[in-house]
Amino acid sequence: METRRMCPNCRAFITTDDKVCPYCDIKLGARQVDRRSPADVLGGLIPHARFTTVVILLINTGLYAAMVLHMMRAGGSGGVTDFDLQTLFDFGAKYGPAVGGGQWWRLVTAGFLHGGLIHFLMNSWVLFDLGAQTEESYGTGRYLVIYFVTTVTGFLASYYWSPTLSIGSSAGIFGLIGAMIALGVRDRTSWGAAIRAHYTQWAVYGLLMGLIPFFATDNAAHIGGLAGGFVLAYVAGTPRLSGAVEQVWRIAGAVAVAATALCFYFMIRWMLAASNA
Numbered sequence: 498m499e500t501r502r503m504c505p506n507c508r509a510f511i512t513t514d515d516k517v518c519p520y521c522d523i524k525l526g527a528r529q530v531d532r533r534s535p536a537d538v539l540g541g542l543i544p545h546a547r548f549t550t551v552v553i554l555l556i557n558t559g560l561y562a563a564m565v566l567h568m569m570r571a572g573g574s575g576g577v578t579d580f581d582l583q584t585l586f587d588f589g590a591k592y593g594p595a596v597g598g599g600q601w602w603r604l605v606t607a608g609f610l611h612g613g614l615i616h617f618l619m620n621s622w623v624l625f626d627l628g629a630q631t632e633e634s635y636g637t638g639r640y641l642v643i644y645f646v647t648t649v650t651g652f653l654a655s656y657y658w659s660p661t662l663s664i665g666s667s668a669g670i671f672g673l674i675g676a677m678i679a680l681g682v683r684d685r686t687s688w689g690a691a692i693r694a695h696y697t698q699w700a701v702y703g704l705l706m707g708l709i710p711f712f713a714t715d716n717a718a719h720i721g722g723l724a725g726g727f728v729l730a731y732v733a734g735t736p737r738l739s740g741a742v743e744q745v746w747r748i749a750g751a752v753a754v755a756a757t758a759l760c761f762y763f764m765i766r767w768m769l770a771a772s773n774a
Contacts, residue, residue, distance in 0.1 A: 549637055550628030553644070554621055557609050557666060561617055564588055564610070579613035585664055587771070589764040591652045591718075593660025600767065602760035604656070608648035610664040612713075620666045624673075631673045634680055636736040638746030640673075643733075645753035647672020647725040654721025663715045667703075668722040674700050675726025683731065 504511050504518040511518055568584045586592055589606030596603050611617035632640040651668025674696050681693025700723055707716035736743055 547629045590662050590664045592662045596656050602763040604649050604652040605760040606764045607652050607664045608669050627673050638750035639733050641750035641753045643676050644669045647722040650725030651718040651722030655715050655718040658717035668718040671719045671722035672726030675723040676730035679727045679730040
């Protein structure tokens with residue numbers, strides 16, 4: 498079990514048993530994830546520290562299942578393992594001409610789609626662990642904003658780099674990696690250096706994989722997400738004890754969720770209009 502945590506005031510590296518920070522002498526309360534009761538997270542079915550990330554993964558899974566049904570009804574090939582380009586486009590993939598034609602919402606919806614089973618499983622595995630680390634470090638509000646904004650910056654970079662169709666949660670994932678690198682840059686301790694080195698390795702390995710034709714990844718989206726996550730997280734910083742500032746981030750997180758829902762509303766409305774045309 499993880500026994501380390503960060504002081505919410507001075508961000509020093511302490512243990513979960515500390516009641517008072519030995520560095521800044523501030524009284525410590527329980528972590529936000531520890532204060533949640535099992536009833537808050539479906540009777541304990543979803544791990545507390547990964548609740549927000551699991552919700553994102555459930556949305557991705559629901560969309561994946563919907564895409565399978567859509568393609569099967571349309572008579573497409575691939576089944577549950579791979580999707581054809583038409584199915585990906587119908588569900589909101591980034592496609593240059595469509596985005597340029599006013600379908601801006603594709604810059605968001607593309608981040609919740611996957612091209613096949615292996616793509617879906619690999620991204621889900623990475624997000625499951627990375628998301629929990631990012632939320633614990635930055636708080637739920639900042640985490641949601643970072644994930645939403647970096648999905649947009651990732652696919653915006655992809656849009657300007659190439660008009661071809663692109664999808665995947667890796668734009669947001671690289672945004673979270675960029676945020677963790679920023680955490681290590683801001684923290685001048687040995688712990689910060691370790692965090693910086695660890696997630697820089699993640700970024701390098703991920704970008705190198707993008708150079709392998711077999712993976713057919715969109716490195717423009719990865720770089721756009723990585724840069725967006727680093728800049729946003731570096732400016733935003735980590736949670737402090739100031740209630741007003743944290744309330745602003747909670748509101749910003751809710752706005753990010755609402756904006757994502759709005760993008761999917763536009764996607765569904767466009768899909769229904771296209772099917773009736």
